Amino acid sequence: METKMINIKINGSDYQAPDGIPILDACKRAGIEIPTLCYLEDVSRNSSCGVCVVEVKGARSLVRSCTACVHEGTEIVTNSARIRDARKTNVELILANHPKDCLSCLRNQNCELQTIASDLGVKDDRFVRTKKELPLDTSSSSLIRDPNKCILCGRCIAVCGTVQTVYAIGLSGRGIKTKVSTYMEKGLGNVACTNCGQCALVCPTGAIVERDDTDDVFEELMNPDKVVVVQTAPAIRVGIGEAMGMESGSLVTGKMVAGLRRLGFNKVFDTQFTADLTIMEEGHELLKRISNKGTLPMITSCSPGWIKFAEHFFPNSLSHLSTCKSPQQMFGSVAKTYYAAKMGIDPRKMVVVSIMPCTAKKYEAKRPEMMSAFEHWKDKKGWSQDDAFYDVDYVLTTRELARMFKESGIQFSNLPVEEFDNPIGESTGAAVIFGATGGVMEAALRTVYEVVTGKPLANVNFTAVRGMEGIKEAEVDLNGTTIKVAVAHTLGNARKLFEQIEKKESPYAFIEVMTCPGGCLGGGGQPIPTTWDIRKKRAESIYQEDLNKPLRKSHENPHIAALYKEFLKEPLGHLSHHLLHTTYEKRGLFVWKSNGVEKKKKEMEHAK
Amino acid sequence: MDGTQTMTREFQEIDSIISKHKGHHGELLSILEETQLLNGQKFLSEEALNHVALRTGVPLSRVYNVVTFFSFFNLKPQGKHTVTVCRGTACHTKGSKALLDDLGLMLGCSKALEDGESFFTTPDNQFTISTVACFGQCALAPVVAVDGVIYSNVTTARLQKLLGKISKGRKKS
């Protein structure tokens, strides 16, 4: 049904608009911008801040344009002394209860509250504070919440609930005591939160931010006894330029490498190397499951938010998850075994830093089972628990890397273009596309097809699995057997596919799931803002980089071939099993009761 | 009966409350209201809330939102007797703050009251002290309600007597 067009007046001029759309949207169509604070396109319209007020003829008080709608004959005024006053007062009321910590706040100069206060010309601090100071939530290994900086816009709750269907946070209390809470104030680290960081990505202020690990990494870089190597996820090369003031989606692989060298990393490697390795392992795992009538569909396991989601919400179906570790974790264990041995480095002195678009990766790196390299060496070297180390020591998000560049005075856009170090820095186009939704599927299909048929692929571009549609499907013919595959991004979409599996109605053999909208390029650690337009630009650059690569299939990566020849021997072999594959934990909803991880963590702390 | 048995019985009772209200308007509110009455201390324990969430499929954060929004839900055990001190302006000028402080001393909960907790239950679960913004009985200030009965022009001495009586009555029974 076509919506009826109606006539409206904005600031005295005539316009047409679809009947019943919000005034804000109608004005935008007419090219008239109205300032907003709590409203976020596609995410939340909870009408809490009062910044978007306008005058509507016939209405006694000012009207919030983000939720009030237009009708035939609506007459709107978007700028008057009364409007400007009201907008300013509303922001002043928010600021009265806001700690003015801008200088030491992670969102300084990237904060919507700061911007709106300045845009609206807020000059004095006339209202008294009415709210009590609340404690920070530091229980999560990925995120820190500061309820004092919260303006109750509701965006985080909307993303967590409607987009991710996790519902880890919600409002609690009423009136002046209203705040964003986890269940029983347990803290994000003690409830079923996936650490996806989408809440931090949409928060207009510094009320939810990544746990900042830059100081620790700076310290390691200064330590002459340590060999500090870095790996970069595919999505960083299309995000870090943006965070350093370049255009959205700028493809800056070579500059990023150069910048990391200037920060003092001993070697600059690429997570894409182990993305190729993941394809080798996961591709063979899929083929094995198909031929041995194993559990199908198999679902990808690179996205740690998704893994934790499955552990909480589908604890009885974890056998559907591929046992492959994520590329980040594969990198850690390969670096501290194969590479360390090859270069004669004591793995205990090696520090692996990851640059990730993702806050959940911080949590993943600290999962107690992610110490495969230590387990590998321990008996051979006669090491004790005191020597224990994680495969990946630190995880920094794109935003943290930008902070390190700035602190170090690096002029990013003037950097030269440099190459990754070898042998664990080389990758194919198949690895680049891990950064976009559908990429892991496409990369796997490129390899699986050639392994099964023994024939070269005529067209390596599986365009059916590309793009921003929530759930995508495709069929592939593997030597006469047709398999159906699906790709989902956001946990809400993943939930739909998992429910289908639990009802035994899933027609698929293989499913790719990415936690974040758009895939990793829209990850919770990426530059703010991340909108659909920006996601599309980052995706274009990802597929451009794939085209730039001379090799575009993981099994053609010569360094991967060498890794198998010299060390791992074969996909799914004995060493792979220990170093590249993992297990999952049935967590369920009431996480504080499942203390396996907590117990192990405590043991670890004691060991230290 | 040990703790787990009590809990299992409570869970069964919650299940029947849930099936009774299934599909009705305002389902969650009714379920929680009745669940709160199950344990004799008029509060919703974490276990009970978990069970309600599990069986209704309502996310835990949503359940928590509801139980913290409505003041008739309690997340801590309520004492047998309730003492509610009015903190309205009239009562305040007539010394309700001093009454509250004295109550705190009498019942050993000064610390909690100082921390701004809006209510406190004594460790023996006999008394729950709470405050209210205004009873609307300003002419009779200061006003205190004990077990729902409003007492006017209350002094510390009177309060002491009252509570003493209640405690004694308790010892006899």
Ligand code: SF4
């Ligand atoms: S959230 Fe924004 S306004 Fe508040 S302290 Fe941080 S930068 Fe400043």
Ligand code: SF4
């Ligand atoms: S990290 Fe993700 S799952 Fe956790 S509260 Fe934020 S949006 Fe929800």
Ligand code: SF4
């Ligand atoms: S934490 Fe951030 S996103 Fe959530 S309500 Fe507060 S200000 Fe909004």
Ligand code: FES
């Ligand atoms: S933007 Fe409309 S009320 Fe906040």
